[in-house]
Every structure is written in C-alpha cells, then in structure tokens.
Amino acid sequence: xxxxxxxxxxxxxxxLSLAACGGSESGGSGSEAAAGNTQSFAENSGAxxxxxxxxxxxxxxxxxxEPATLDPFMxxxxxxxxxxxxVLESLLKKNDDGELIPWLATEWAYEDDTTLNFTxxxxxxxxxxxxxxxxxxxxxxxxxxQSSFHSTFFGCIDTENTTVIDDTHIQVKLLYPxxxxxxxxxxxxxxxxxxxxxxxxxxxxxxxxxxGTGPMQFSQWVTGDRIEMTRYDGYWGEPTAFExxxxxxxxxxxxxxxxxxxxxxxxxFELPSADWSRINENPETQLISGNTQGIxxxxxxxxMEPIAGNETLRKALAYGLDxxxxxxxxxxxxxxxxDTFYAPMILGHKTEGPLEYNPELAKEMLAEAGYPDGLDVxxxxxxxxxxxxxxEVLKNMWGQIGVNVSxxxxxxxxxxxxxxxxxxxxxxxxxxxxINDPSAALVAWPTxxxxxxxxxxxxxxxxxxxGQQTMDEQERIAIYGELQDYLWEKMYxxxxxxxRNAYGARSNVANLPFYPDLMVDLTRxxxxxx
Amino acid sequence: MKIGLRKNSQWRxxxxxxxxxxxxxxxxxxxxxxxxxxxxxxxxxxxxVDEQNYSEMLQSPSLRHPMxxxxxxxxxxxxxxxxxxxxxxxxxxxxxxxxxxxxxxGACAGYFSGISDTIIxxxxxxxxxxxxxxxxxxxxxxxxxxxxxxxxxxxxxTIPSFARVVRxxxxxxxxxxxxxxxxxxxxSNTHIIAKYIFPNVLAPIIxxxxxxxxxxxxxxxxxxxxxxxxxxxxxxxxxxLSAARSYIRDYWYMVTFPGLAIMVTVLALNLFGDGxxxxxxxxxxx
Numbered sequence: 089x090x091x092x093x094x095x096x097x098x099x100x101x102x103x104l105s106l107a108a109c110g111g112s113e114s115g116g117s118g119s120e121a122a123a124g125n126t127q128s129f130a131e132n133s134g135a136x137x138x139x140x141x142x143x144x145x146x147x148x149x150x151x152x153x154e155p156a157t158l159d160p161f162m163x164x165x166x167x168x169x170x171x172x173x174x175v176l177e178s179l180l181k182k183n184d185d186g187e188l189i190p191w192l193a194t195e196w197a198y199e200d201d202t203t204l205n206f207t208x209x210x211x212x213x214x215x216x217x218x219x220x221x222x223x224x225x226x227x228x229x230x231x232x233x234q235s236s237f238h239s240t241f242f243g244c245i246d247t248e249n250t251t252v253i254d255d256t257h258i259q260v261k262l263l264y265p266x267x268x269x270x271x272x273x274x275x276x277x278x279x280x281x282x283x284x285x286x287x288x289x290x291x292x293x294x295x296x297x298x299x300g301t302g303p304m305q306f307s308q309w310v311t312g313d314r315i316e317m318t319r320y321d322g323y324w325g326e327p328t329a330f331e332x333x334x335x336x337x338x339x340x341x342x343x344x345x346x347x348x349x350x351x352x353x354x355x356x357f358e359l360p361s362a363d364w365s366r367i368n369e370n371p372e373t374q375l376i377s378g379n380t381q382g383i384x385x386x387x388x389x390x391x392m393e394p395i396a397g398n399e400t401l402r403k404a405l406a407y408g409l410d411x412x413x414x415x416x417x418x419x420x421x422x423x424x425x426x427d428t429f430y431a432p433m434i435l436g437h438k439t440e441g442p443l444e445y446n447p448e449l450a451k452e453m454l455a456e457a458g459y460p461d462g463l464d465v466x467x468x469x470x471x472x473x474x475x476x477x478x479x480e481v482l483k484n485m486w487g488q489i490g491v492n493v494s495x496x497x498x499x500x501x502x503x504x505x506x507x508x509x510x511x512x513x514x515x516x517x518x519x520x521x522x523i524n525d526p527s528a529a530l531v532a533w534p535t536x537x538x539x540x541x542x543x544x545x546x547x548x549x550x551x552x553x554x555g556q557q558t559m560d561e562q563e564r565i566a567i568y569g570e571l572q573d574y575l576w577e578k579m580y581x582x583x584x585x586x587x588r589n590a591y592g593a594r595s596n597v598a599n600l601p602f603y604p605d606l607m608v609d610l611t612r613x614x615x616x617x618x
Numbered sequence: 619m620k621i622g623l624r625k626n627s628q629w630r631x632x633x634x635x636x637x638x639x640x641x642x643x644x645x646x647x648x649x650x651x652x653x654x655x656x657x658x659x660x661x662x663x664x665x666x667v668d669e670q671n672y673s674e675m676l677q678s679p680s681l682r683h684p685m686x687x688x689x690x691x692x693x694x695x696x697x698x699x700x701x702x703x704x705x706x707x708x709x710x711x712x713x714x715x716x717x718x719x720x721x722x723x724g725a726c727a728g729y730f731s732g733i734s735d736t737i738i739x740x741x742x743x744x745x746x747x748x749x750x751x752x753x754x755x756x757x758x759x760x761x762x763x764x765x766x767x768x769x770x771x772x773x774x775x776t777i778p779s780f781a782r783v784v785r786x787x788x789x790x791x792x793x794x795x796x797x798x799x800x801x802x803x804x805x806s807n808t809h810i811i812a813k814y815i816f817p818n819v820l821a822p823i824i825x826x827x828x829x830x831x832x833x834x835x836x837x838x839x840x841x842x843x844x845x846x847x848x849x850x851x852x853x854x855x856x857x858x859l860s861a862a863r864s865y866i867r868d869y870w871y872m873v874t875f876p877g878l879a880i881m882v883t884v885l886a887l888n889l890f891g892d893g894x895x896x897x898x899x900x901x902x903x904x
Binding site for chain 1: 668670672675689690691759762763845846849850851861863864865866867868869
C-alpha cells in the first residue's frame, strides 16, 4: 500500500514537472521565434543588420492565412494583396483624404465616357532591370479584364481597341461607361505586371515569385511558414523605411496576439475581438481599428426550397432575429447592426432598418407562409469562430419561433466550391467591398453571379447596371437608393452586421492607417525611435 | 446450476479484491456520481443546455453561475453537467460497438485458425499501423460530424486491440478439455464459441473495455475539439474547450472547467480500470 502512495506521488510530480516543462517551452518558443527572425534577417541583410541607425531593418508581419497564390490575376485575397503591395504598383493611388494621386501614371484624363488616356512615368524599372512601358500596362489591363476574379471591375475594358501610343502613353477604351474604374485602378488589385517576365516565368512560377516595380523584391517563400522580401535598389521612388520584409503565417489567432506582445512580429492582422482592448492598453503595442467597407449578411439560397419564391417566409425569418443581441453575441461588440445592404461609408448608403425583433409576428408570418408548425432548415458554415458563434445564436433564436436549424460543418474548400455552384442552403457571408463604390459593395447581387444567393431577379440587374453606367453622382445616389429600397422589400438575403476590424502593431510602427477595404499598403510603414 | 454457483463465487472474489483497492473504489465512486449526473441532468442542472442570456455574457464564477457563463451567456456548469451525458454516451457506446465487433472477430480468428485467422488478424494489423487519432480523424471527416458518426469513428480504431486480446485468450481456451468434450458431443461451432469460449475470455475483455472507455472519451473530445466530432450547441466537453480557446487569456474559467471535467472522468475510469485488472487477475499483481 505504501509503495502505491509513493508511486502516485511520483507520478503526480512527473505530471507537474512535465506541465512545467510545457509551460517554459511555450514561453521559450516565443523568444525562440523572435530569435529566429533576427537570425533570418541577419542572414539576409548581412552587414545591414549591424549598421542599423536605431530604426529597424526588418518589418515582420503576422498573416492569419497563407495566400494560396500571389499571382495578382488569380486571387482576391486580402493577405495576398498585402504581400504584393510591396512588390507590385498600380497606376494611381489614393492619399489619406481619399483623393486619387499619380503613381506609375503621371497624368490621366477621360477623353469621353469610354476613352481614358494615361501618361506613364519614364523612370520605372522592374526588378530584373527592364523598363516598364505602356505595353506592360496594356498586358496587365487585358489580364485583369479577362480574369474571372477581377472582371467585375475591369471587364469594362475593351482589350482589343486599347492602344499603346508610345512607351509612356496608352489610350484605354471601354466597352461601356464605368464610373468606378479609376477607383479600381488605384487598388492593389491593379498592380502592373511585366508582359515579358510574366510570360517567361509562366503563371505558376509567377504565383510563387511575383516580380513588379515596387520598392521590395521577392526573395523567398517558405510554404506554410513565411514569405521574405528585400529592398530593390533600382526603385524609382522613395525607398521603404525597412530593408527586409518577412510575412509569417500564424494561423492561431491568440498566437498572433502573443507574438505581437512579445515583439516577435511588428504588425499582426485579424486580431480576435477578445484581444482588442489588451492590445490597446499595452504601452508597447497599438490597436489600429475601424469600420470596414464590409457587410455580413445571412445568404438565403433563393433557388432552393423552402426559401425560393416565398417572400413571407424570408421576412418571417428576418423578424425572428433579435439583431442587436445576435450581433453582440457573435461579434462581441466589434460590429454594428446592419441597417441596409452596404456599409455607411459607401456612396448612396440609405438607412432602411434594422428590422424590429418580433417573434410573435414572425410566427404569424410563418403560418401565413405555409409553415404553421414550423420548419427545418440547414445552415452551413466552415471553420470560423464568427460563423460558428453566429450559427449557435441563430439556432437558438429561430428555435423560439419554431424554425429548427441543423448546422452543417464543411471545410473551407468544400464550402467555397459549393457556394460557387449554388449549393449552400444558407450561410453567413461577409463581403468587403474592395473599392469604395456601391457597385463593389453589391458585387454579390448581379444575376450573373453563380454564388448561392441566386435570386434571379432581373430588376436588380437593371438597377445595378444603371448605377454603374451613370457618371453623375446625384443620379447614382438616387439609383442605389431605389435599389436598397427594393432589396429591403424583397429580403432575398438578411443583412446582419457591419463588422469592424483591427490590426495590432508595435508602438514604434508609424504610418499604418486603417484601410476600410482591409487591403493594407505596407510601403509607407515607418519606424519611430522607441 | 453448478456452473452458476461457481461463477458467482468468482465474481464475488473479484469484488472482494476490488474493495480492498482504495483508489479503484474512489474511481468507482466518481464514476457512479458521473453516471447519476448524466441520468438526472435535467433535474440537477440549474439552467438549460442552450439557454442563451445576452445580458449575462462572459461572467466570472459567482453564486448565480458557479462556473461562470460563456460568450452566449450560457451557464457553463449546466453545460458541463449535460456534457457528462454526451461524453459517457460516446465513451460507453463506442466501446460497446468495438468490444462486440472485436470480440466476435477475435474469437472467430482464434477458434477457426487458418485462412480466416490470417485475413482477420492482418486486417487488424493494418488498422493498428495507423495512429488511432489519425484514423479517427480520417473516418470522422469522411462520415461528417454528428453523435453517431463520432461514435463510429472512435469505435473502429479500437476494434483491432479487442480482436487481438480475444484471439490470444481463445487460443489458450480452445484446447481445453471442456471444449473438446463439447465438440465430442456434437455441439456446433457457434454454440461452443458462445457457451464455452466466450465466458472464459470475458475477464481480459472487461479490463480492456474499462481502460478503453477513458481513451474513447479522450478521443471523442479531441475530435470535437478539432471541429469534426459533435456539432455545437451540443455541450460536448471537447467542443466547449475548442470554442473557449480564443478566450483563454481573459476568461480562464471557460476552458478550465470543461478541461477539468475531462480530466476527472478519464482519471476515474483509469483508476477503476487498473483496480479491476488487478482484481480479475491476481497473478499479475506482485
């Protein structure tokens, strides 16, 4: 018996010491990782590391997801564009006041509604030393117009009639007038790519090693771990404040916060809402947060039973949601209840709601819609804390009006595939407008889109098209106002929330504003003396 | 009649030996408590399993909520009490599945030998070559989430170990004289396996099972933690842990209590299982 107690004691001691080891191990891995970074930039920059003038040589950021590709024509991923913001440059950029400023193009002017002339800089070279010419611009615009990822914004470009006048002049022809084109050209989507380099490397290699005109050139991509870049010495403009750039992939949200707190990274994206105040209060870190150009809405599949054609049912479902608490419990105070179908900062936003929570009315309407005894619906989600939290609240709230929700979990790849082929029954979707324009904010709504919304309502198409092709701002506001009225009346999808977003940075990081489109331009980041 | 009497005294001996083992009795007591919690959860739990109260989100432990509330304002203690039901259910049923299937396969392999033995045991070897967690993840992802699927995923990985144990015991039992005698009076194979072999290999199965329940519960919790086991809002301990992990730095109680629940259950099962093994096989002791 005595032996038994001794062995138990020993066993518990062992467990405790193991736990202690575990603790110190995780503590150690933070500093180890930090040391790893120092080492890696020492390797890359050699002497530069020791001759630093007090500011940092390396900018290290933490990405929540590894980009699948960095071929600018083959994705719409914010993290991907963030990485290529240092490598690829667009013709125009926007300053902090939201005005367009010249970048690779020095001048631009509309000749008429469908003709746009650009004058380009003469001193810009790609990272292989070759000169950027109007031919490269034409190539890029053609690729953008034909890419299924970008044709929403660039499909208006008439690729056949766009002509290169000389090395620094290009005349862009449009198939139809498109008001937000200049805005689109000023986003990170429209980085200029060299025709010869792209064709020589091929899309697959370019996707792993993009080459552009930017201040940083790509050095390597360690799959699943990090992306590294170094300064390009032949850059035409002002060089970046840092010599090297490392993007580390840190999937676990709380690990990103910890890395930021311990100084393992300079900037961390997609901070979990629970950590916002901690980052904000810590004197060594700063929280950069704001409203996004995004909306989270409950997408109902209007091509599937029981949603299809049953407007009363859709409204009953909407009345059955206590929006305020739904948004509070899902986003933990980091989102506002949506009052229409796009964010308030975008042109023509019109307050329509939010709908009042009225479970009694919802039950009556359910009965009217043909479901007096309630009904079963399937909600689909992928691995995402927000979407799962939303699902749990939704199940609870709709359960009270007699709608039984079964939650189906899918992996992201399957979810995306099913969404593209219109098989998602209902799901929480978040669209962040990549340009500050209603046409971008309503990108899910054209009937030509094959995602799971599938409302098939031609009137929406008409209004969308009218909005895009009208150049006068007041007229556009009127058109989009009418569209929002119509969407609210039809309730093909239920608007839920306007989420805020935040990224964290070390307190010595400067010149990192909040980008409402979440496409962060890293070129301007500075380090202040700590 | 005679056989029944002998059997009784054997189990009485086991119970006697078990009673002397205090750790095992402690484990048993905890287990009985957990089973009672599971059965009477509806009466014991102060709040409903999915009773969301948005004015009481993320509250620290208090008299009102002894283990605090989660990010939906649900009472964590109530959810853990209901979770006992789910975890024990998965643990026992998945084990029952694998014990039944494994024992039948093992007994067949051991009794018939030859080609059937080769096929069954090599099949078991293949399954055993794959790490259990990986196998369970693979099966769970193929079948999709849900209570029954989680049970199946957990069960399949355990079948080979049952088959092995039962086969080994069957090999020693099948050459015994009473088996030969039964065969001599013309008993069918099924009859022999069910009436003569099976009762005599029961002890190792029971030991394997009690220890297996603990691993099954752990495995089910891991599956739910990874999001491929039981879907929320079902209060499975593993999925509660998973959902709470982003709050770990500010709201310690959200992860601590589900974790403790898993630990206590597994510890109790292991203590009891160890004691039972010692009691069933006194030769092994010392």
